Amino acid sequence: MSFKTIAVIGAGTMGNGIAHVFAQHGYDVQLIDVSETALQKGLATIGKNLDRQVAKGLLSEADKTATLGRITSHTSIAAGVANADLVVEAATENTHLKLSIFKEIDAAAPAHCILASNTSSISITKIAAATSRPAKVIGMHFMNPVPVMKLVEIINGYATEATVTSQIVELSKALGKVPAVANDYPGFVANRILMPMINEAIYTLYEGVAGVESIDTIMKLGMAHPMGPLQLADFIGLDVCLSILQVLHDGFGQPKYAPCPLLVNMVTAGKLGAKSGEGFYTYTAGSKELVVSPQFK
Known part of the structure; x- marks a missing residue:
């Protein structure tokens, strides 16, 4: 064809x-x-x-x-x-x-x-x-x-x-x-692997293990990721991340795919990442500087 x-x-x-x-x-x-x-x-x-x-x-x-x-x-x-x-x-x-x-x-x-x-x-x-x-x-x-x-x-x-x-x-x-x-299985390959990592990064923040900058720096410099998981979540859209995790959780019925309560709260509050101007970082038009959101400082 x-x-x-x-x-x-x-x-x-x-x-x-x-x-x-x-x-x-x-x-x-x-x-x-x-x-x-x-x-x-x-x-x-x-x-x-x-x-x-x-x-x-x-x-x-x-x-x-x-x-x-x-x-x-x-x-x-x-x-x-x-x-x-x-x-x-x-x-x-x-x-x-x-x-x-x-x-x-x-x-x-x-x-x-x-x-x-x-x-x-x-x-x-x-x-x-x-x-x-x-x-x-x-x-x-x-x-x-x-x-x-x-x-x-x-x-x-x-x-x-x-x-x-x-x-x-x-x-x-x-x-x-x-x-x-x-x-065709929930999350296919890319998001079946990526989203649990992002969710675990959010849990790591939620449980007070480390702050936003530390989590992202460790994954960038320690694992050679081009951007940290929290910054990536902001880039994807926290609402999109939540939706994919819900598909994984519903599809497999396993607790390891359950979205972190912090992610759920942020989406409910309209903090969707770069597209809304605030997620784990705040975003200003025309600026490429990463600034951690006030609630996580």
């Missing part, structure tokens, strides 16, 4: 990054979001990220113009997926929302179209069951920031055809990514 038109649902951080990468590599992209404001913000982010690539000598101005020219925006799913060869859903990590979106995609997309989800933890098998084409449903879990990170975690649902998997693997390579295939 030859991929020409890619529909991306969701113009947020992951969606605009996915649209950016596909458009940069020559694919026609239909970027879809229910909010026109979100679409304009997503397109502006793509423009800024392309400007950074131009400034670093990774792209020419002509490449930037061509990339932006390949992206068309829509507020209608039906219109956006009508001619798609692949749909990549990158909406909020909410099961009911994703099932609703996939029912709508399935009704409007061409019969040959492959349906992929960028979900970081929700069952691909469950998503596929909401469609009439479970054999053509697969997970494409890109990493953030999408234009920079090489990995795409490819997740096979229970019914995903082997030919679909091989096509998505080859497509990922064509984007300059490194695909790694996993099967």
Whole structure:
């Protein structure tokens, strides 16, 4: 199968990054979001990220113009997926929302179209069951920031055809990514390993074993991690971390996946990390300095 038109649902951080990468590599992209404001913000982010690539000598101005020219925006799913060869859903990590979106995609997309989800933890098998084409449903879990990170975690649902998997693997390579295939169990591979580590770091803070800076410094310098687990949690979004841990806890029924009460409280209080301006650290626009949140000093 030859991929020409890619529909991306969701113009947020992951969606605009996915649209950016596909458009940069020559694919026609239909970027879809229910909010026109979100679409304009997503397109502006793509423009800024392309400007950074131009400034670093990774792209020419002509490449930037061509990339932006390949992206068309829509507020209608039906219109956006009508001619798609692949749909990549990158909406909020909410099961009911994703099932609703996939029912709508399935009704409007061409019969040959492959349906992929960028979900970081929700069952691909469950998503596929909401469609009439479970054999053509697969997970494409890109990493953030999408234009920079090489990995795409490819997740096979229970019914995903082997030919679909091989096509998505080859497509990922064509984007300059490194695909790694996993099967559909809670958290897949990346988050099944990562989230318990982040949760344990939060427990370590919660129990007073060490402070925010010490925990992150020990993991960065002792384990050669590019950023500490608490900073990473802020970057991912504490609400997203909580959602993934809940999927793991519900899926396996084991207490080791139970979210730390401190994480639950922070999300309830609206302290979601970098996107809300405060998590384990506080974030000021235009500043890259890491400042520990007042409550943890």
